[in-house]
Amino acid sequence: MVGFDDAMLQQPHRQVIPIVGMGGIGKTTLAKNVYARFTDVHCDICAWVIISQQYNTKELLCEILSQANKEGSEWLSLTKMREDEVGLALYKYLFGRRFLIVLDDSIEAWEKLQGYFPDNGNSSRIMVTSRLSNLGSRLDDNYGLKIKLLDVESSWRLFCKVVFGGESCPLELEKIGKKIVKSCRGLPLSIVLLEKLERTKECWKSIRRSLNSAVNSENDKHCWKILKFSYKHLPVYLKPCFLYMGMFEEDSEIHVKLWVSEGFLKSITGKSLETVAELVDRNLILVPELGKTGSIKYCKIHDLLRDLCMREAQKERFYHVVGQHSPQGTCSQCRLVIPRGTSKKEVLDAVESTPHARSYISDWKRVRLLPNLRLLRTLKAYDKDIWRIHHYSLEKMFELVNLRLLVVKADRCGQLPSSINLLWSLQTLIVYPDEPIINAPVEIWKMPQLRHVDFNRGLHLPDPPSDSIVIMENLHTLNGVRNFKCDEEIVGRILNIKKLGLTICEPRDDDYCVHNIECLQKLESLSFICVRRSVFLQKLTLPHSLKSLDLQMWMGRMKDILEKVSTLPLLQKLKLMNGRFKTGKWATVEGQFPSLKLLSLTSCCNLKYWMMESSHFPCLEHLHLHKIDLKEIPTELGDIPTLKSVALKLCEKSLVKRMIEEQGEVSFKVEVQIPEEHGELLSLLNPNFQVTVLPF
Known part of the structure; x- marks a missing residue:
């Protein structure tokens, strides 16, 4: 409540105050506290309207007017009036009076009702709660309150208040109690629902082991309805993106390239980031941190919402998480997830029972395993956080001709097979090789669907074939390329590139045609590593589209580069x-x-x-x-x-x-x-x- 009085009282004009946050975080609770504090004390008229998804504008106007004019308005007489007549009656009744109106959980309703709330110049307020974080901009207002997850200290304070009435926790329960609170991950709703805990160590240990299922149990309809509401009313195209988040282990950081490879999103420039932004605005996914320039690097999901994903996915047979879901009906599953710690038998049984799988997501590291799944479109079998990950044979990988996304750690291999261009649908190719250099065949220039290629500084690309004029118009990321000569022919084939990562390590005085980088007018990020003395710095030219530059040079003169980069406008x-x-x-x-x-x-x-x-x-x-x-x-x-x-x-x-x-x-x-x-x-x-x- 700190600072909220200023927003409520000091501005003389009518003000709309958006209160936004994820389901269960306390938006309505905060609004109720404010409403109770100002009812009949600071305001002449107060009204609170809970708005359903299928609302009727006329009925909302009738409800607000009935609450506002408790003595004079009769519901029956209002229902006989037209919508605009009810709105005009509300406007006249509010005119000249200070009012506080709460519209609980809808922005669309506000957009239809706003014309009926006069600006009386007397600090009248309308509070609108919503899961949409972009609410403030849509309201075109200067004030908004986004409720964040609680920190550890605040979570513990709330826990003690609801469980012990504000008294301190008994010492024998404090250690396990703090573990329970930590598992709630700062969501107030999950903490409040622990109010009826039996105050015994045995009970608390049981809750600690199965906190999420306890909080989301079917017996607690209130909690489940709040969490499920966010999913139920998602647009159809966002539902699979949201459900997909449940495939990964708790606290995993997910890249949206996977959504494209699964076919949830079309390969349209910017569409993936737009979808991430929309889910963030709806408070269904979290962004753990932004890049230093404000870009979204990773997205995560709150544990309670992850449980929701898994439940809904199980009902719809959206994917099969080995060892976590019933194997019944897994043969029809299109997506197979193998978490860490899965036994070898469980893995083999799962692979045999899902012959039609389209996706294989594995954090498993016990043995090398390549499932014989010819219909795979997505194969992600590498995690940067698992250092003892298993390796795969790239030659066998490229037999999976339907792949759209391939993320693996490669077995010892110095050469990609010439059959690589048979992967005609491949869009994302991310390989972490054991060898310092992997040579690509000339056929890689015949893969126009490629969008993201990353070999962690270990890929040598040959010159394009003279008998082919394929333009890699979809290629946006090319990272980890060694001794890449940016001649006119190559640059002309990758004109839409946005992210480029190059390493020059040959001990010769060759400029690698780096002056042609300026021709890449859509390039936003450039990483350039030169491990030998070279003349490239003097000849390097950069496009004005560049937003990020990471340059490692071998005792190169800073004067040569600072003169070039200081004038880049973006x-x-x-x-x-x-x-x-x-x-x-x-x-x-x-x-x-x-x-x-x-x-x-x-x-x-x-x-x-x-x-x-x-x-x-x-x-x-x-x-x-x-x-x-x-x-x-x-x-x-x-x-x-x-x-x-x-x-x-x-x-x-x-x-x-x-x-x-x-x-x-x-x-x-x-x-x-x-x-x-x-x-x-x-x-x-x-x-x-x-x-x-x-x-x-």
């Missing part, structure tokens, strides 16, 4: 590593880096002095300096209004000391990593500094 993220400042100085000027949000300098030698003004970086939010020889941080840095954080890692002791002493009470966060031998700096710290001491 550049938001710049990472430079192993460059060399010949003069020891870097002076920025007005008009450079107009959009830059993240600047990272690592092991850029001989940078002693940095001259700048705060206006030189008008959008800078994050500055990372790693192993930099700077004598001092420019004091003007503290005047950049957008700056959120500065990170210093293994920089000169004198630099860290001056930063602490001179910046004083900075408004941004400072993260410092120092070696153990510089531990005396800890005594100089103030609360704005976060320090990690690294072992010597």
Whole structure:
């Protein structure tokens, strides 16, 4: 409630206050507290309307007017009037009076009703609760309240309040109680539903083991109805995307490329991200963190909603999670999920019972296993968090000719088979090879459906065949390519590329035609690694579409690259590593880096002095300096209004000391990593500094 009084009382005009958040997070509870606090005290008229999915606008107007005019309005007489007549009667009755109206769980209703609420200039308020996070922009208002999940401390406080009436938890139950609260993952509804817990350690241990099923049990209709409501009213095209989230283990981070490979989404530019945004707006999926430039990197799902996914998926036979669902009817399943810890027998039985599977998602690592499933469209058998993952034979992989997505760790293989172009539907090819280099056949240039190719710095691409003019118009990501020569013919075949990752490692003075990169007018992200001395920096040219640049160079002159990148109008993220400042100085000027949000300098030698003004970086939010020889941080840095954080890692002791002493009470966060031998700096710290001491 902190700060809510200001929104309720101080603005004189009529104000619409959206309260948004996921199902069960407390939107209605908060609205009820506000409503009770202001009813008949600060407002002349109060009305609360719960709006169903199939609402009738006239009936809503009648209900609001009946609540507003408790003495004069008769429901029967109102029902005989036309919709606009009821609306006009409501408008006249509200005119000149201060009112508080709550529309519970609908934005569409507001859009039809808003014309009947006058702006009396007396701080009247309309609260609208919704699961849609974009509600505020649709209401065209300056104030909105998005309710977040509770932190650990608040969750425990709420738990003690509902279970013990605000008293402290008995010591013998506190340890298991905190584990239960942690399992609730900050969702107030799941905590409140534990109110009737029997206060015994045996009971609490049982609840801890099966918290989700206890919270979502069919006996608790109230909780289940709230969670299921969000799914029931999803548009048809979003339902499979939502259900798909239940295929993965708790807290897994899911990439939306999988939705495209499953056929839930068409391969339309931007459609995947639009769908992610829509599910986020509906508070059905979570974004654990944004990239430094604000992009969505991963999405997750709350555990309770994951349970909902699994229940609905089981009813619809949407997928089969081995060891978690009944095997009955699994032969008709199109999707097979093998979680970690599954026994070998369970895996073999599942594969044999699902001959028509279209998807194979595996986090299993016990033995090497390639299911004989010729109809597979999706094969994801690699997880970056599992280091002892099994390997697959790429030659056998490419026998699965219906594949749209392939994500695997490859067995020792230095050559992709020439039959690769038989995978005519393949859109995503992500391979983590054991070999440092995998040679691709020339046939890879005959795969126009490819959208994402990533080999983790280990792919050597041949020149395109002279007898083929196939344009890779769908190719948006090409990452992990070694010694890639960007001549006119190759660039002309990948003109729609958005993300490009190149590594140059041959010890020769070849520029690899890097001046042609400028022709890639849709390129947004470029990662360039040069592990040998090369002349490419002088000849490198960059397109104005570039938003992210990660450049690792072998003692290349920083002057050559900074002159090129400082004028890029859209550049938001710049990472430079192993460059060399010949003069020891870097002076920025007005008009450079107009959009830059993240600047990272690592092991850029001989940078002693940095001259700048705060206006030189008008959008800078994050500055990372790693192993930099700077004598001092420019004091003007503290005047950049957008700056959120500065990170210093293994920089000169004198630099860290001056930063602490001179910046004083900075408004941004400072993260410092120092070696153990510089531990005396800890005594100089103030609360704005976060320090990690690294072992010597």
